[in-house]
Amino acid sequence: xxxxxxxxxxxxxxxxxxxxxxxxxxxxxxxxxxxxxxxxxxxxxxxxxxxxxxxxxxxxxxxxxxxxxxxxxxxxxxxxxxxxxxxxxxxxxxxxxxxxxxxxxxxxxxxxxxxxxxxxxxxxxxxxxxxxxxxxxxxxxxxxxxxxxxxxxxxxxxxxxxxxxxxxxxxxxxxxxxxxxxxxxxxxxxxxxxxxxxxxxxxxxxxxxxxxxxxxxxxxxxxxxxxxxxxxxxxxxxxxxxxxxxxxxxxxxxxxxxxxxxx
Amino acid sequence: xxxxxxxxxxxxxxxxxxxxxxxxxxxxxxxxxxxxxxxxxxxxxxxxxxxxxxxxxxxxxxxxxxxxxxxxxxxxxxxxxxxxxxxxxxxxxxxxxxxxxxxxxxxxxxxxxxxxxxxxxxxxxxxxxxxxxxxxxxxxxxxxxxxxxxxxxxxxxxxxxxxxxxxxxxxxxxxxxxxxxxxxxxxxxxxxxxxxxxxxxxxxxxxxxxxxxxxxxxxxxxxxxxxxxxxxxxxxxxxxxxxxxxxxxxxxxxxxxxxxxxx
Numbered sequence: 001x002x003x004x005x006x007x008x009x010x011x012x013x014x015x016x017x018x019x020x021x022x023x024x025x026x027x028x029x030x031x032x033x034x035x036x037x038x039x040x041x042x043x044x045x046x047x048x049x050x051x052x053x054x055x056x057x058x059x060x061x062x063x064x065x066x067x068x069x070x071x072x073x074x075x076x077x078x079x080x081x082x083x084x085x086x087x088x089x090x091x092x093x094x095x096x097x098x099x100x101x102x103x104x105x106x107x108x109x110x111x112x113x114x115x116x117x118x119x120x121x122x123x124x125x126x127x128x129x130x131x132x133x134x135x136x137x138x139x140x141x142x143x144x145x146x147x148x149x150x151x152x153x154x155x156x157x158x159x160x161x162x163x164x165x166x167x168x169x170x171x172x173x174x175x176x177x178x179x180x181x182x183x184x185x186x187x188x189x190x191x192x193x194x195x196x197x198x199x200x201x202x203x204x205x206x207x208x209x210x211x212x213x214x215x216x217x218x219x220x221x222x223x224x225x226x227x228x229x230x231x232x233x234x235x236x237x238x239x240x241x242x243x244x245x246x247x248x249x250x251x252x253x254x255x256x257x258x259x260x261x262x263x
Numbered sequence: 264x265x266x267x268x269x270x271x272x273x274x275x276x277x278x279x280x281x282x283x284x285x286x287x288x289x290x291x292x293x294x295x296x297x298x299x300x301x302x303x304x305x306x307x308x309x310x311x312x313x314x315x316x317x318x319x320x321x322x323x324x325x326x327x328x329x330x331x332x333x334x335x336x337x338x339x340x341x342x343x344x345x346x347x348x349x350x351x352x353x354x355x356x357x358x359x360x361x362x363x364x365x366x367x368x369x370x371x372x373x374x375x376x377x378x379x380x381x382x383x384x385x386x387x388x389x390x391x392x393x394x395x396x397x398x399x400x401x402x403x404x405x406x407x408x409x410x411x412x413x414x415x416x417x418x419x420x421x422x423x424x425x426x427x428x429x430x431x432x433x434x435x436x437x438x439x440x441x442x443x444x445x446x447x448x449x450x451x452x453x454x455x456x457x458x459x460x461x462x463x464x465x466x467x468x469x470x471x472x473x474x475x476x477x478x479x480x481x482x483x484x485x486x487x488x489x490x491x492x493x494x495x496x497x498x499x500x501x502x503x504x505x506x507x508x509x510x511x512x513x514x515x516x517x518x519x520x521x522x523x524x525x526x
Binding site for chain 2: 051052053071074075076077078079080082083084086087088090091095096097098099100102103104105137138141142143150152154155156157158
């Protein structure tokens with residue numbers, strides 16, 4: 001039986017709070033076995049842009065990554081945040097190695113084609129974008145890859161890519177050689193049966209139950225695409241997708257972390 | 264006989280000029296065999312600090328890395344510059360992987376003690392600071408490490424460290440398993456016999472000739488510490504130290520690059 005691999009994604013809600021981030025890093029470091037961290041951006045890039053007098057560009061409500069903004073997210077995501085996370089994990093004895101998709105050609109994407117909207121320097125992950133060999137080689141020599149949400153196109157251009165998508169694509173790519181758990185940490189304790197009760201997380205959802213949960217309104221709004229993407233990753237080979245609160249990460253190995261989605 | 268390893272350092276004079284940088288990256292990518300790149304900072308960090316209204320602090324003529332400046336150099340050196348260099352090398356088919364000293368715990372330093380001057384968040388490399396096993400493991404799986412001049416103390420603190428010193432320490436640490444060439448690219452074609460003649464570079468200097476060259480005034484001013492550090496690295500195990508112009512990098516394998524210092 002192949003080894004288990006955890007691919008864990010944290011977003012801005014953790015990155016932006018030093019205490020919560022530190023608590024998460026300690027828990028992540030304590031997690032036994034092979035693991036990969038993917039981190040989103042947080043508010044530092046937006047603040048940095050404002051401080052530099054660079055306006056965040058929106059077209060039809062969508063955020064655009066123009067050239068000045070690409071420089072800022074590269075600096076903040078792949079530089080400041082990534083290195084602070086790596087140094088923090090090293091302090092807890094976790095041999096982290098920080099990566100963008102350019103590093104080791106690990107994630108090679110395609111600049112999003114311009115249709116109605118020109119999103120600018122945004123990269124889309126296609127099948128084959130993730131080099132599982134390169135990432136597995138790093139795991140094999142004992143490193144813990146820590147991905148920022150910066151990728152490249154293979155022709156020298158850096159690109160901004162959604163961190164959730166990176167986490168999913170990395171988990172799918174590595175699922176041929178590991179039993180892969182894809183884990184999303186967010187601000188709730190899982191998929192809640194009652195949105196007003198923080199402790200009403202559904203323990204487990206099977207793919208066949210998804211439609212019923214949507215129909216009954218238990219899974220609604222922002223949770224619908226999250227679960228859709230989760231079951232999509234499972235269909236592509238990921239063993240399980242877990243969604244829950246970062247503070248519960250120590251419960252992951254005992255399958256007590258948030259909501260667990262399986263085939 | 265052990266394999267040859269090139270440890271090549273480029274400074275701000277190359278980083279700051281896109282055309283020259285691109286030419287260098289193409290030549291570096293073409294260099295056969297095991298190799299490591301170490302890059303300095305350039306003027307982007309200084310400009311970024313000015314744009315953010317952060318003043319560069321000097322005490323007794325020495326540059327101080329205070330907390331706001333550490334954030335900026337981490338963003339610019341380990342983020343923007345490092346990832347642009349890595350993506351540029353990838354475009355030339357060189358499987359670069361960008362690193363700070365925190366990544367893979369590759370360079371673990373000590374914050375400079377405060378004596379007359381508090382340099383702030385500056386890290387000094389001590390014997391044993393460089394993890395040759397970690398770096399060799401990356402070389403063994405086919406990656407080309409690209410170091411920025413950011414390190415860590417192992418307790419979660421990132422630190423600013425001189426890029427020349429990093430290059431030298433990495434070369435010394437790896438000299439027990441490779442025949443190591445330490446290569447400094449600068450704005451001249453080598454140690455010039457006549458400072459007014461760009462093409463008067465001395466081909467080779469042996470350790471025993473250094474004192475005579477100093478006494479005769481041929482090696483003077485800023486070249487004295489450069490050569491002193493070169494022969495120090497050779498005494499500690501480095502096979503040769505080469506100093507010359509980045510544009511001549513293609514001549515390195517034929518021992519026609521700048522000035523070559525040997526035991």
